[in-house]
Amino acid sequence: MSNVNRRIIETIEESDFPKDIKNMLKTLLNIELRNSQFKNPLYGKDYDRAVIELAEARHRRESK
Amino acid sequence: MDIDYVSMKNFRQYLDVRIEFARNPPKNFTIIQGVNGAGKTNLLNAITWCLFGWELHVDTKYKGLPIVNTTTLDESGEDLFEVKVEIQFIEADGNKMVVTRSNHYKKGKGGDVPEVPSPHSLAVMQQRGREWIGPVYGDDAQYIINNRVPPSIEEYFFFDGERMDDYFKENTGKDIKSAVFEISQLDLFEKLISHLSARRADFLKRAHGLGSKAEELSERVQIHTQSLETDKEILEELQLKKSEAERLERECSEKLKNSSLEHIQQLEDQRSTLSIEISDLEGQIAEIEEDRLKLLHKSMPIILSYDALAKTKNLIDGRREAGLIPPLYQRIFIENLLRKGKCICASDITGKDEYSASRRKKVETFLEGSELSEKSNELIESNTLIRKMMEEVAGFREEIVELDKKLKRVQEAKEEKEKVLGKIDQEIKQSNVENIKLWGQEREKYSREKERLIGEIAKQKNQMERRHNIIRATNSELNQELRKEAKHKSLLELLAICDEGIKSAQEVRDTIMRKVKEEIEKKTSEQFLALIWKKDTYKGVCIYDDYNISVPHVSGREGLGTLSAGERQVCALSFMAALNSVSGFEVPIIVDTPLARISSEPSRNIAKNLPNYLQNKQVTLLVTEKEYTPEVAKELSERVGKTYVIDVIEKERGNLAEVRLIE
Numbered sequence: 001m002s003n004v005n006r007r008i009i010e011t012i013e014e015s016d017f018p019k020d021i022k023n024m025l026k027t028l029l030n031i032e033l034r035n036s037q038f039k040n041p042l043y044g045k046d047y048d049r050a051v052i053e054l055a056e057a058r059h060r061r062e063s064k
Numbered sequence: 065m066d067i068d069y070v071s072m073k074n075f076r077q078y079l080d081v082r083i084e085f086a087r088n089p090p091k092n093f094t095i096i097q098g099v100n101g102a103g104k105t106n107l108l109n110a111i112t113w114c115l116f117g118w119e120l121h122v123d124t125k126y127k128g129l130p131i132v133n134t135t136t137l138d139e140s141g142e143d144l145f146e147v148k149v150e151i152q153f154i155e156a157d158g159n160k161m162v163v164t165r166s167n168h169y170k171k172g173k174g175g176d177v178p179e180v181p182s183p184h185s186l187a188v189m190q191q192r193g194r195e196w197i198g199p200v201y202g203d204d205a206q207y208i209i210n211n212r213v214p215p216s217i218e219e220y221f222f223f224d225g226e227r228m229d230d231y232f233k234e235n236t237g238k239d240i241k242s243a244v245f246e247i248s249q250l251d252l253f254e255k256l257i258s259h260l261s262a263r264r265a266d267f268l269k270r271a272h273g274l275g276s277k278a279e280e281l282s283e284r285v286q287i288h289t290q291s292l293e294t295d296k297e298i299l300e301e302l303q304l305k306k307s308e309a310e311r312l313e314r315e316c317s318e319k320l321k322n323s324s325l326e327h328i329q330q331l332e333d334q335r336s337t338l339s340i341e342i343s344d345l346e347g348q349i350a351e352i353e354e355d356r357l358k359l360l361h362k363s364m365p366i367i368l369s370y371d372a373l374a375k376t377k378n379l380i381d382g383r384r385e386a387g388l389i390p391p392l393y394q395r396i397f398i399e400n401l402l403r404k405g406k407c408i409c410a411s412d413i414t415g416k417d418e419y420s421a422s423r424r425k426k427v428e429t430f431l432e433g434s435e436l437s438e439k440s441n442e443l444i445e446s447n448t449l450i451r452k453m454m455e456e457v458a459g460f461r462e463e464i465v466e467l468d469k470k471l472k473r474v475q476e477a478k479e480e481k482e483k484v485l486g487k488i489d490q491e492i493k494q495s496n497v498e499n500i501k502l503w504g505q506e507r508e509k510y511s512r513e514k515e516r517l518i519g520e521i522a523k524q525k526n527q528m529e530r531r532h533n534i535i536r537a538t539n540s541e542l543n544q545e546l547r548k549e550a551k552h553k554s555l556l557e558l559l560a561i562c563d564e565g566i567k568s569a570q571e572v573r574d575t576i577m578r579k580v581k582e583e584i585e586k587k588t589s590e591q592f593l594a595l596i597w598k599k600d601t602y603k604g605v606c607i608y609d610d611y612n613i614s615v616p617h618v619s620g621r622e623g624l625g626t627l628s629a630g631e632r633q634v635c636a637l638s639f640m641a642a643l644n645s646v647s648g649f650e651v652p653i654i655v656d657t658p659l660a661r662i663s664s665e666p667s668r669n670i671a672k673n674l675p676n677y678l679q680n681k682q683v684t685l686l687v688t689e690k691e692y693t694p695e696v697a698k699e700l701s702e703r704v705g706k707t708y709v710i711d712v713i714e715k716e717r718g719n720l721a722e723v724r725l726i727e
Contacts, residue, residue, distance in 0.1 A: 003156070005249040007646075011576050017568045024565055025572065028260065032252045036211055043259045044266075051263065051565070055557050 086705025098710030103721035104686035114149035241611035264562035274552035306517040316507035395434035587642035641677035671699035
């Protein structure tokens with residue numbers, strides 16, 4: 001199984017975006033890479049899960 | 065991902081050859097040396113044929129010929145002949161992947177060698193820890209390979225040095241740009257942005273349907289709640305006034321009762337008794353009216369739908385009497401009978417005789433009708449319910465007539481008593497005694513006022529009840545809206561996260577594109593200037609945004625068009641090295657005749673500098689003796705892990721190649 005190009009990961013890490021957005025981008029890139037190895041991938045649920053998890057994590061942080 | 069070995073069987077001049085490649089940095093360079101025509105290019109062709117089913121560069125003398133080794137084909141007594149190339153890769157995590165492509169050929173008439181198609185021509189086996197997955201064949205196998213080495217970028221890893229200068233012909237920028245895009249995996253960003261935008265559109269669509277009325281409803285609740293407070297105050301005021309009127313009425317009655325006139329006292333006593341009786345009758349009227357209302361509420365829905373209920377009942381009864389409703393039985397019971405091979409009457413239905421077959425068919429018909437049987441149960445239950453409902457309203461007419469009669473009787477009794485009471489009041493008001501007359505008049509006035517206030521209080525209570533109902537209903541609607549609003553809010557949050565994600569992905573993509581282009585330009589330029597032998601002739605190499613290349617001369621004019629073939633090759637080598645070093649893509653590099661057009665001193669210079677630009681890359685150089693001079697070999701010695709020589713064995717019908725490890 002190949003990995004997301006390390007240059008991409010480094011650029012994301014070096015950027016000024018919030019940490020949770022960086023993590024979401026990395027998750028989504030891995031989903032794209034994994035799905036590119038299947039012929040008829042479905043994206044909706046994986047993407048929804050990543051976005052909803054980020055929203056929930058933000059809520060948890062705000063409520064602390 | 066490195067190549068561990070390549071094995072070739074009957075592929076062009078390779079009869080049965082296995083080459084193991086150097087893999088451990090820094091000694092991860094493999095040199096394969098051979099004279100022109102020995103089979104260097106066909107080794108590269110064997111690799112691309114195995115991976116993609118095509119050959120990178122077919123020499124003129126092989127054009128139109130099948131890949132099968134014709135010499136051995138002729139010598140073989142077999143009719144069917146196999147050509148096979150196998151490559152074992154080792155991935156960064158240590159897992160192996162074996163790609164095998166094999167074609168079968170048979171001897172045809174007139175020297176033809178037709179291919180025998182096979183669905184398992186291409187196979188991939190993948191290692192995952194201790195286990196091996198596969199083999200995977202055909203399109204699925206190709207899919208796995210294409211994800212490791214996309215065919216569109218294959219020529220940027222497996223180069224034919226003789227054709228390298230073709231890369232910098234005019235208008236190739238678009239192809240190079242798209243190759244850089246794929247090499248750097250920037251296509252993943254395009255897919256990510258597209259899919260995240262699709263999710264965003266979906267969240268937006270869902271949020272549109274949830275526009276909230278919560279604020280408006282909340283205001284409505286507030287207004288009605290405030291009005292209810294005012295209503296309460298008015299009600300309290302009315303009740304106070306009513307109490308006051310009652311008190312004054314009672315005072316007048318007391319005065320009249322305590323008067324010194326015996327006749328008036330008697331009238332007041334009568335009046336008092338009548339008032340109690342009237343009040344009692346009023347209670348009875350209220351009770352009868354309530355009973356009447358209850359009876360109407362209970363019976364009216366059935367009465368209004370009586371005709372339809374009766375028709376349904378008649379219909380079901382009619383069908384049942386005619387035997388049109390299937391009998392009630394459980395599907396599982398019939399299934400059990402069929403499994404046991406028994407009829408309902410316990411006779412055997414597994415025999416081949418006519419009787420047994422007809423019984424079995426009958427049981428099977430029951431199985432087909434099992435769903436209808438379940439429905440018939442519902443029909444019978446419904447009919448029982450309808451019958452009960454119709455029985456409930458059978459006595460409605462008598463009950464309502466009886467209640468009406470009772471009500472009329474009590475109302476008449478009450479009117480009678482009120483009439484007597486009115487006469488008593490009239491008599492008191494017409495008294496000759498002034499005080500009696502006045503008290504009588506005042507009592508009547510207060511009584512009227514009390515009645516008026518009772519009416520007002522009832523109206524006020526009704527209004528408050530209506531307002532309560534409005535508040536209850538609005539609150540219920542408000543709660544629904546608040547739930548919708550919460551959902552709406554959370555969808556808007558998801559929408560904002562999508563926007564944030566899309567924007568970030570675009571920024572990262574643009575940053576990488578810019579950085580990659582700048583780095584490729586910088587490294588290509590540095591490498592070109594380090595490798596080129598005409599020092600101080602060119603300023604360097606410029607790469608435009610569209611990835612078209614310019615090599616400006618020190619004089620300022622464009623130099624790309626006037627570069628010699630050797631200079632073009634250096635430029636191409638510099639670009640390929642830069643591209644590989646910058647991309648981060650983990651594919652080994654194989655270059656066929658990298659120094660063919662370059663003279664000895666510049667070759668040594670290239671050999672000295674090129675490895676610096678291919679750090680940690682597994683590199684294989686297919687070279688002639690002329691290219692791989694002792695000076696070049698010395699410069700590369702610290703990086704070379706394995707060196708092979710291709711020996712040519714001359715045969716009558718074509719040469720064969722054998723590969724020998726020399727160090």
